[in-house]
Each structure stands twice: as structure tokens, then as C-alpha cells.
Amino acid sequence: MRPRSGPTVEHRVLAARLRILRERAGVSMRAAALALDAHPATVRRIERAETGLDARQVRVLLDRYGVPAAEADPIMAGLGSANLPGWWHEWRDAMEPWQQEVIGIESSAGLVRTWHPALVPELLRTPAYTAALYRTLYPADTPARRERRVELLGERQRRLEERGAALWALLPAAALHTRVGGDRVMAEQRERLAESAHRPHLTVQTVPLDAPPHAMTGLPPLYVLRVPTPEIGDRAVLEIPGGRADIVDDPAVVMDYRIRLDGACAAAPPPGTPLPYDTPAP
CATH class of the missing domain: 3.30.870 (Endonuclease; Chain A)
Structure with missing residues (x-):
């Protein structure tokens, strides 16, 4: 699902953090895609903020990257606001x-x-x-x-x-x-x-x-x-x-x-x- 009116900065920040966490964990894009049972292009689109942040997919990725709860919980909590359309949506x-x-x-x-x-x-x-x-x-x-x-x-x-x-x-x-x-x-x-x-x-x-x-x-x-x-x-x-x-x-x-x-x-x-x-x- 693509963002309806372009991603907000909050969305971009969370997407970038997912990429940083994957790279920090030494997990390839292909391995991350296997955890999602998806194509590597799906992970690429998530990390580029080209698609909505699905809570199930994000949780699977965080678990695969071994992210501790203290770091993962704020990311999960921010998904709702990150997926909201920006003010410019109506324009x-x-x-x-x-x-x-x-x-x-x-x-x-x-x-x-x-x-x-x-x-x-x-x-x-x-x-x-x-x-x-x-x-x-x-x-x-x-x-x-x-x-x-x-x-x-x-x-x-x-x-x-x-x-x-x-x-x-x-x-x-x-x-x-x-x-x-x-x-x-x-x-x-x-x-x-x-x-x-x-x-x-x-x-x-x-x-x-x-x-x-x-x-x-x-x-x-x-x-x-x-x-x-x-x-x-x-x-x-x-x-x-x-x-x-x-x-x-x-x-x-x-x-x-x-x-x-x-x-x-x-x-x-x-x-x-x-x-x-x-x-x-x-």
C-alpha cells in the first residue's frame, strides 16, 4: 500500500530507522524478505517509505533484527501517526x-x-x-x-x-x-x-x-x-x-x-x- 499523498517526515524517519536497524544487525535485504515471506522489493519499498508501515511486518522485521523492547516499542507506538496522511492530502x-x-x-x-x-x-x-x-x-x-x-x-x-x-x-x-x-x-x-x-x-x-x-x-x-x-x-x-x-x-x-x-x-x-x-x- 503506497502512502496516499506522499510520506510524512515521521514515516520517512521510521522507514530509515528500519533500514539502519537491518544494517546494524548484519541482515541482508533478502534475509529480511524471507522473514516476511515476501520479495526483497517489499523490504526495499518499506525502507524507502514507498509503502505504508504495516504493524505485523514491522514487528516481524524488528524481531528478525533482534531489536530489544526498549528500542522496538517506541517504533511500534509511532506507526499510527506515521501512517496518517499529511495535511496536504486534501490538496x-x-x-x-x-x-x-x-x-x-x-x-x-x-x-x-x-x-x-x-x-x-x-x-x-x-x-x-x-x-x-x-x-x-x-x-x-x-x-x-x-x-x-x-x-x-x-x-x-x-x-x-x-x-x-x-x-x-x-x-x-x-x-x-x-x-x-x-x-x-x-x-x-x-x-x-x-x-x-x-x-x-x-x-x-x-x-x-x-x-x-x-x-x-x-x-x-x-x-x-x-x-x-x-x-x-x-x-x-x-x-x-x-x-x-x-x-x-x-x-x-x-x-x-x-x-x-x-x-x-x-x-x-x-x-x-x-x-x-x-x-x-x-
Whole structure:
């Protein structure tokens, strides 16, 4: 049974712990599958959080790995909450398939770093800017579905701020010259960005129009997500034209993107530098 809307972080953590316990016990995936009377692919899917955590299967695996009760009981007790669908389950009609995994991780991330080469990064967009942009990006959608997409982004933003997660965004000044919607829409979006310097947990940097190439030049929209849980490594998400994304969990590759972001942010004006088209103080 696959999770209905992408696994929660709690599910991912328990799945990772099962893998760690198997490896610590020196039990092969094939031997674990024999204990379940199943194919090794079943164990692989359990450890990758690609299927629901069945209590009987988990108990059999813990027994096979020789896990003592003091360690096994908390795992069994956590199965119920780990199998619950995430809050984003009700928004599946407004999501691309890859977004289920990304939002599942984002919902527990302590730090989100983001870059967009041409537009305001989505976690900083106003509803009006988002709605105008979606009319171009999703022309085949019904107005109702586009509105659901706008509402989903607003809910992501609200939850990120409510949790006090840190958001660090880098964007080119050209994004503020890309006309999305009318003058009122752009004025509202620029005002939102100008206010960002006064919002806790939010860092925004803008690359000037006349800046030289930097470490992120030429890269597509990027997110780097960090969850404060050792079992869950950092993820890098690169958006690909056509409503797709490449989700990277290889530590070396993710580290390369982090270094690129660090370099680009170090070269950009520091946070708090007045943005182009800032609304003048009254």
C-alpha cells in the first residue's frame, strides 16, 4: 500500500530507522524478505517509505533484527501517526505528483533555501501575483483548479511562517522587471518583498541587474530543504519546464548546490539592501 499523498517526515524517519536497524544487525535485504515471506522489493519499498508501515511486518522485521523492547516499542507506538496522511492530502487535486514528496519534506524543514532565475520565488509570491502567473503556466486548468493551486501555495507559506522555519531566498533584480499581472499586482508584490526585511526568519537577497555571472547563473529554480532530523538528509529540488522536477538526495550533489548558493549569496548585496522598486517610506 503506497502512502496516499506522499510520506510524512515521521514515516520517512521510521522507514530509515528500519533500514539502519537491518544494517546494524548484519541482515541482508533478502534475509529480511524471507522473514516476511515476501520479495526483497517489499523490504526495499518499506525502507524507502514507498509503502505504508504495516504493524505485523514491522514487528516481524524488528524481531528478525533482534531489536530489544526498549528500542522496538517506541517504533511500534509511532506507526499510527506515521501512517496518517499529511495535511496536504486534501490538496492532491491541485498538486503535481512530485510536489507531494517535496511538500512532505518542506512541512518539517527547519531551513528552506530557494533561488529563481527569472521570477519571484514562489514562497514569497502574493496571491495576486501567483494567480496571474498560473494563468500563463497552467492554461489548460479550469479557473477552479488554478484557484486551488493558489490556495495551496498560501497554505504552504502560512505553515512555514507559523512553524518559524527559516526561509532564505535569492532572486535576480530582473524578476522585478518581469511583468506578471498588471501594475497593481506588481506593486503589491514589490511591497511584499520590501517588507521582508522586517519579517523574522526570512532573508531575501537580490542580484543587481548589472552584476557579473555568479555561481547560480544558468541554473533552474532550486530549493534546498533541511530537516532537523538525522535520519532525513538534505534535499535539493530543481524544477524542470513542463511541470516536472528533479529531487536530489545524494549528499555530494546536494552539497554542491549548497556551495553554489553560498557563493551566489556571498556575491550578492547583503540582506536589507533596498530592493529595486521599493515602496518609498511615508
